[in-house]
Amino acid sequence: MYCDASATGRSGPQAPPPRVRTGDDGVPMTKRTSLTAATIALGLALAACGAGDGDAKKKAETKAGAGGSSASSQTVTVAIASLQNLPRTVTASGTVSAWEEVPVGAETGGLTATGVFADEGTYVRQGQTLVQLNDALLKAQLRQQQASVQSAQANAARDQAALDRAEELKARGFLSQASLDTALANKRASDANLAAAQAALSETRTRVAQATIKAPVSGLIISRSVTRGQIVSAGTELFRIVRDGRLELDAQVPETELSMVRAGQPATISSDRVGETTGTVRIVTPEVNADNRLGIARISLSGSGGFRPGMFARARIEVGAQPAVTVPTAAVLYRENRAGVYVMGADNRAHFQAVTVLSRGADQTAVSGLQAGARVVVEGAGFLGDGDRVRVAPAAAPAPAPRAPAAAKK
Secondary structure: OOOHHHHHHOOOOOOOOOOOOOOOOOOOOOHHHHHHHHHHHHHHHHHHHHHHHHHHHHHHHHHHHHHHHHHOEEEEEEEEEEEEEEEEEEEEEEEEOOOOOOEEEOOOOOOOEEEEEEOOOOEOOOEEEEEOOOHHHHHHHHHHHHHHHHHHHHHHHHHHHHHHHHHHHHHOOOOHHHHHHHHHHHHHHHHHHHHHHHHHHHHHHHHHHHEEEOOOOOOEEEEEOOOOOOOOOOOOOOEEEEEHHHHHHEEEEEEHOOOOOOOOOEEEEEEEOEEEEEEEEEEEEEEOOOOOOOEEEEEOOOOOOOOOOOOOOEEEEEEEEEEEEEEHHOOOEEEEOOOEEEOOOOEEEEEEEEOEEEEEOOOOOEEOOOOOOOOEOOOOOOOOOEEEOOOOOOOOOOOOOOOOOOOOOO
């Protein structure tokens, strides 16, 4: 065992140090072994770190690639919204009413209805008897007035003869001027009495005629308020007649479309109860309701077709060709019960824009709320969300025109 002399306190000969092996470069072998082991360990550590960085880099690249594809993978086709003249139809609804309602009342009062000859739903002709009132008293007065007229006519004839004799005697000088004036006054008085009697007779005749109530116009009776035995007062409404049986629809049109509706335009009137009939716009009222912003277009029905006053009906008015922005029908979608289209922005992002559908066809749809020239998404629009980035597919090349068949050789 080797011990340090200084440690033991002894002095004496010391053992020689052990011999250290060295390499060709003079570096001890033990030190070379330690350096080699450290180098190997460092290399392994670096390799492990490099492998970890590579895996992380690959994962990051894979994640980035996946994220990038999800952000811009949707491929769509677009179309340009164009301005075209298309046949437009204005849809409106309203209440069926009479073209002209004519009330029928009694002109004379205090008489009893002895006969009623018409009922509701009856079509009557002008001059047809509807109600007969008790005119017995009026006819008696009529006969009395006729007698008064005859008496006045006799007095007028007597006074006329007296005047003629007075004028003849005055011309011969046998009658004074005062007597002639008296005869002339008597004649004028008798003429006045005759005129009064004739006027009273005419009044009584009119009252007798009024006791027979007749239809003032031809049409359909829609209401009756008189019964047999009723004492009718003057001015009481007895019937209400739809003149000529003509009906019309008071269609309520939005103020934005009212300017397109004009008199004479054809229309189709429909009801869930009685079906359809045709009509024509008769007049468009110049006033718009300030509360609901609706105007009235009165549409005359060409035939009743089962329609009745007071019924609810819808109308489709053909207003002719009108300029409108059109888009492909497939581009119009509904989001939260709102119609709209996806419009392409400058950054290839699609944004939902609400529109109002004016008319819809198999290929093209007319809308409002969209400017002409806007690029709208057609194919793939149903899978988009507002603000999605998309990739626009290139337009398909037009198919080549078929070649004409070669001419046959002679």
